[in-house]
Amino acid sequence: MLDIAEELNRWVEQGREFAVATVVAVGGSAPRQPGAALAVDSAGTAIGSVSGGCVEGAVYELCQQALETGSTVLERFGYSDEDAFAVGLTCGGVIDILVTPLRADAPSREVYVAALAAAARGVSAAVARITDGPDELLGRALLVRADGSYEGTLGGHPELDRTAVGNASAMLDAGRTGTVEIGEDGSLCGRPLTLLVESSVPPPRMIVFGAIDFASALVRVGKLLGYQVTVCDARPVFATAVRFPEADEIVIDWPHRYLKSTEVDSRTVLCVLTHDAKFDVPLLELALTLPVAYVGAMGSRRTHLDRNARLREVGVTELELARLRSPIGLDLGARTPEETALSIAAEIVAHRRGGTGVPLTGAHTPIHHNGSQGPVGRIGSVA
Structure with a gap:
């Protein structure tokens, strides 16, 4: 989401309501990494991308539905062996998309607005949100700043917020974007919640x-x-x-x-x-x-x-x-x-x-490596 923060911040300033679809998990050969986003406003205007184009139409419709219902939705898209032209990733990968409506009544709207404003100004900040867990907590977010201060809540146990802030702060320090699993009570055991932490830092x-x-x-x-x-x-x-x-x-x-x-x-x-x-x-x-x-x-x-x-x-x-x-x-x-x-x-x-530099033709190495990200931080998973 923060990769299109500048334009989304303008939408906020213009008073637009919109929904944001964010890649929150990937598997196999997926074209975009966690944090990539597509947004659709109430007038049907779209910006950003969550794939190489193969699922954009379906995600666009999900955003429109989320704006109508006000509900956060988690959807998985993958390759269909039966019909290569069905809605899915023909490259063979799988991506999970979280669609969050940022209407006036959205539970964490103020947090998202603050995160977009910070990223648009080039201020270091990280937004941590629940991407897998109880339906009522999906999309709940908090914003962590470089000085360790934060705003918002994930809506669970106070220890959950403290644990999330600690993880987000560490990832922000490293300029990383990725996922982390923690328990609903903030522990690293028990029924896990998955958080996506998006870091926005000045360009390298x-x-x-x-x-x-x-x-x-x-x-x-x-x-x-x-x-x-x-x-x-x-x-x-x-x-x-x-x-x-x-x-x-x-x-x-x-x-x-x-x-x-x-x-x-x-x-x-x-x-x-x-x-x-x-x-x-x-x-x-x-x-x-x-x-x-x-x-x-x-x-x-x-x-x-x-x-x-x-x-x-x-x-x-x-x-x-x-x-x-x-x-x-x-x-x-x-x-x-x-x-x-x-x-x-x-x-x-x-x-x-972590690439080899050899031609992809005839090679058997992965096309997409799980190495560090460039200007906007590292993409990866933290267990």
Whole structure:
């Protein structure tokens, strides 16, 4: 739901009533992950998506029915062996969809409204709601903020709210979206309730070091993937807004000095394109000690070997060197800056998702991996 928060927040401000269908569980080869949503307002306007298009029509009708009845509905869609054209996922997967009407009389409307407003403003927040349990509790939600405060209730035992807040806070800290099972009384045993925790956090950072043509192409691809992109170079003649119009930030500073002063986290990716030892070595010496998601460095294999030798000389350990993706990118046979940027982005996605990078044709690996999610957090299940 939070993936379409900006538009839904506008609907709220306009006084519209609407229903939201959210993917709350998946199995097999499903096209969308938990948190993906489709919303329909009382006038029949629809935004978002919960599949590759195969069940959108049926989900649209469920949203309209939910708006009429005011009832929250949990529906499962899967592949039909008898009729491949029946309403279902012809890719062979299964998805559970929770349809929640956000009418004026909805039990947790204020919580959902607050969550949409926070996500639309780019404020870190998580919404936890019951997606499997007693019918009267389906869709009940609470909102958890980064400071640990919360509002709303799941409608059960007070310990249930405390347990939900604890789990949601942990997932928000990690920027994760996923499910958790807890007992109705808040314990981890007994009759379980399933909660979907959706985290909305500011976009992850991509810091590109080296204001070269390859960096310009990488900035464009980084923005396409949802990163907040910074370009850093010590040379003011090259690090300009004219050369990098799509960058969110351009920093003129020595790369290692800037990296030492800026904030990074476990979702940050660092792409070192400086290709110059006086920049690379002090920068990578620091970068490889930081808890970031990805560190890649451009250069030929000869440059890579020379750079590794220099890094060892300044005290970089073998364990730290093992984190370095160098030469940067996947082997796509890339030649142009755009092709090289694509190979770098492909490696970042494969690294994040747990992909192999091999062609899917003839392979027997899963198409959809249960790896971490990108800009909006990690998708997974917590038992």
